[in-house]
Amino acid sequence: MANFSKSHVPQFSVEVYQNEYLPEGGREVNAIVTVTSTGGGTSGGVPLTGVGASPSSIPGQAPGAAVVIMVDCSGSMDYPPTKMRNARDATAAAIDTLRDGVAFAVVGGTHVAKEVYPGNGRPASADDQTRAQAKEALRKLSAGGGTAIGTWLRLADRLLGSADVAIRHGILLTDGRNEHESPEDLRAALDACAGRFTCDARGVGTDWEVKEVTGIASALLGTADIVADPSGLAADFTQMMENAMGKEVADVALRLWTPVDTEIKFVKQVAPTVEELTDRRTEVGPRAGDYPTGSWGDESRDYHVCVQVPEAGIGREMLAARVSLVLPDPSGGAPQTLSQGLVRAVWTDDMAASTSINPQVAHYTGQAELAQVIQQGLDARKSGDFDGATAKLGRAVQLAGASGNEDTAKLLAKVVDVVDAATGTVRLKAKVADADEMTLETRSTKTVRVKKS
DSSP, rough: OOOOOOSSOOOEEEEEEEEOOETTTTTTTEEEEEEEEOOOOOOOOOOSSSSSOGGSSTSSSOOOOEEEEEEEEEEEGSSTTTTHHHHHHHHHHHHHHTTTTTTTEEEESSSSSEESSSSSSEEEEEEEEHHHHHHHTTOOOOSSSSOOHHHHHHHHHHHTTTSOOOOOOOOOOOOSSSTTSOHHHHHHHHHHHHTTOOEEEEESSSSSHHHHHHHHHHHHTTOOOEEEEEEGGHHHHHHHHHHHHTTEEEEEEEEEEEETEEEEEEEEEEEEOOOGGGGEEOOTTTEEEEEEEESSSSEEEEEEEEEEEEOOOOTOOEEEEEEEEOOOOSSSSOOEEEEEEEEEEESOOHHHHHHHOOOHHHHHHHHHHHHHHHHHHHHHHTTTTTHHHHHHHHHHHHHHHHHTTTHHHHHTTTEEEEEEEETTTEESOOOOOHHHHHHHTTTBOOOOOOOOO
8 A cells, every 4th residue: 555644644533432330240341432533634635646646745635546436237237228328327427526636447347357447457547538538438338248246356456456545445336146156256356355445335226135235345344235226326426436535544443452361252333334343353463453444534433342351359440452543554664553542441339330331332232233133134034934024123113213213214114014113013014115125134234323412
């Protein structure tokens, strides 16, 4: 990754919300860590001069970025014929949203991946001329062939890897299932690309597999969504590209240091979406590990950290974990610490103190359960276990209502008839539109933040 000066790094802050009090014999410490990044200020940044320009060499400018748009060109994109046209228009809209100087390329994906633009194995640098050329090249996109998404991702990785930039991002559009390569091939491609670029994935129409699209976005720390009506693609692509252009720093890691005999039980992002990070830990020396968080612009995210500490007597206190945000040094030196916070444990015989649950921890525990029961309920419905589906989706309605997650509550109401939201009493709808079920599944991990009192 290209080096960049400290003037490019936004200000990061870390806030820890927890009840640090444990009863005698208590060992589990839960904390919500809120990470906020502000003041990076790339919006309207001065263009970089050329694809190879290192952002550190041009003071006060936006970090170098590269984006590859992967467009499904399989045969099914011709049904209906407007789908391919909408995909071309959406890609053109995304290209118009590129900042000058950003490296970009377009890949056409079938059972093989082809460079649509620029076609010479390297991305082009965005300016009026290259944007016009790319939009002209889009006219050649036509539907025909199968779907092997792993080949699209590997080509995107090669193109992105050839640009000397800090921010590398992919946008992937598919309308069907990944039928022309094995799940193992797709997983191998995702493993090869993880940590090298972030990627937003979109499914258009209703003939694609939700778990494939959400799995791609999850592995590559991007967003996933459904665009049920192809006419909505241009607005969605424009929004995705604007978000990508707002990223100012890449490869930020959440570093957790714990004392002797202390164990990390889990680490998960809980806002704006639920994302399990526990298994993505990279060891970085004695008792410390890094969890990837991807690229950041001006934004705030919440993480739930659960730590198991050794037992201690009443009145004792200890540091359960030190949470740092770190930015690796591309030349291999010591990483830059952007901010830090502390998770504490204090043993008390005050029952009221040790049994109260921190409101942030309670809220996000509920949001994580909400995402889980929606998935379980929809899986049960598909397998014909209607009693199980009713119970799980009823619990989801109850949790969505209690936490104020109105968007998810509205999506649930398209799949079940709500008799009593407070008790989670629901009836499965006899007929559910594919788009409604897929939208609920795709967006099941979106959470709402704690309302500030």
